Amino acid sequence: xxxxxxxxxxxxxxxxxxxxIRYLLDLSKQFKNLKKTGVPHAYLTGKNMVLLFEKTSTRxxxxxxxAGRDLGMGVTYLDPGSSQMGKKExxxxxxxxxxxxxxxxxxxxxxxxxxxxxxxxxxxxxxxGLTDQFHPTQMLADLLTMEEKFGNLKGLNFTYMGDAxxxxxxxxxxxxxxMGINFTACSPKELFPENNLVQIAREIAGKNxxxxxxxxxxxxxxxxxxxxxxxxxxxxxxxxxxWESRIRLLxxxxxxxxxxxxxxxxxxxxxxxxxxxxxxxxxxAEIGKKFGISEMEVTNEVFESRNSVVFDEAxxxxxxxxAVIYATLC
Ligand code: CP
Ligand code: NVA
Numbered sequence: 001x002x003x004x005x006x007x008x009x010x011x012x013x014x015x016x017x018x019x020x021i022r023y024l025l026d027l028s029k030q031f032k033n034l035k036k037t038g039v040p041h042a043y044l045t046g047k048n049m050v051l052l053f054e055k056t057s058t059r060x061x062x063x064x065x066x067a068g069r070d071l072g073m074g075v076t077y078l079d080p081g082s083s084q085m086g087k088k089e090x091x092x093x094x095x096x097x098x099x100x101x102x103x104x105x106x107x108x109x110x111x112x113x114x115x116x117x118x119x120x121x122x123x124x125x126x127x128x129g130l131t132d133q134f135h136p137t138q139m140l141a142d143l144l145t146m147e148e149k150f151g152n153l154k155g156l157n158f159t160y161m162g163d164a165x166x167x168x169x170x171x172x173x174x175x176x177x178x179m180g181i182n183f184t185a186c187s188p189k190e191l192f193p194e195n196n197l198v199q200i201a202r203e204i205a206g207k208n209x210x211x212x213x214x215x216x217x218x219x220x221x222x223x224x225x226x227x228x229x230x231x232x233x234x235x236x237x238x239x240x241x242x243w244e245s246r247i248r249l250l251x252x253x254x255x256x257x258x259x260x261x262x263x264x265x266x267x268x269x270x271x272x273x274x275x276x277x278x279x280x281x282x283x284x285a286e287i288g289k290k291f292g293i294s295e296m297e298v299t300n301e302v303f304e305s306r307n308s309v310v311f312d313e314a315x316x317x318x319x320x321x322x323a324v325i326y327a328t329l330c
Contacts, residue, residue: 005327009119010127012112012134013174014200018208021143021178024323028144031326032319035070042072044329047103050076052085052118053129054109055236059273059317060129060137064106067322076102095121104329107131110237125328127321132237135167138272139175140320145313146181146227149268154180155210159225159263161186161218161253162297163246165193168231168272173212177201180208186221187214188249218252218259225263229270230255230297247291255298260307269298269308277303 003023013021034041051064061077068075078085085094091114098105099122107115108129119126128136147153158176160169164185170193176183183205185192192198192214202212215221222228230253233246260267274281276296279288288294302308 003327006330007125008328009125010136010324010328011115011119012128013136013139013171013178016178018178018180021140021175024140024320024327025144025147027323027327028140028316028320031322032144032316035319041070043326044068044103045072047072047329048074048076048101049104049106049325050078050098050102051106051129052078052083052098052108054080054086054107055130057108057129059314060106060108060321063137063317063321064127064129064325066318067325070322071326073103073325091117092121094118095126096123099123104325127324127328130167132235133167133170134174135171135272137317137321137324138168139171140324141313141316142172142229142270142272143175143179144316144320145270145309146268148312148316149309150226154208156181156226157184157224158182158227158229159184159186159222160229160231161221161255161259162230162250163187163191163233163235164214165191166231166235169193170197172229173197173201174204177205177208177210177212180205180210182210182213184213184215184221184225186216186218187253188216190249219262222259222263225267227268227270228255228259228263231272232274232276233297243287244291247287247293247296250297251293254296255302257299257301260302260305267307269302269305269310270313271298271303271308271310273310273314275303275310 095118104125106127106129112131112133115128164187233250276284277298277300279285
């Protein structure tokens, strides 16, 4: 396909051109097809990667592990309690050690500076599996899912409701701008994405004939949306005390039946997961008891509706992460 990403880090979508993202999506489709048809694709046999997780994960960890194994790689997982990183060894030292042993490093954790420092020192590709600011591998899965459902990306209308300045909100704004999708952040002003990122996204969107809109008005925000997306109201790393104020701020931005009807009967519902759509989780039950709500960012009805593509997104984490590993190591 005439695109060479060998040796590149995958830290945020801002570092990639629209053409490079297109290439990764097309490669993901090829890997998905190989997987579905049972064709072996151990193209990276003999290579090894390490997965550093300072925050918990189901999808990202499993997608990296299965992708690595499908590609024939050795995979080592390090959780927060089982490495020296941060406590006894600095990030640059950790990066230089791991870079001598592994062909690639995945990091999930806190600030974007950490993943950037790992990349600066490792000498091998570093992949961002989520930081406080960005979640770029999730974006490829979301874009692939939309393209599969609509057949195209350009010109779609995407509305993100809720905490629009978290890692998912920031990343979706950039992903949409890069691919010519109109992006609306529908949230209280306090939770709009940061101004400088909005300016950057608007410049990118302008070149791709799409627009970035910020609104506090739910009806304006969702009318005509092809996709309505949301994320949890309190992200990993934020203090528990914040729940009360977040619930107060974000309750009007819950994705429910009224919101989806305003968007239109064929609008899709998207969510990176995990989601608090019922009280069948420890935190869901605690919040339910404390604040008297049984559903948070999305109602169970919408989550379970025919419009919901959340498990397609989750599956696509595997195929898109595989594409990123392959493209940067092959
Ligand atoms: N969407 C996502 O990143 O899920 P995990 O936290 O389970 O990895
Ligand atoms: N915003 C969420 C995303 C989880 C995949 C968090 O950071 O917890």
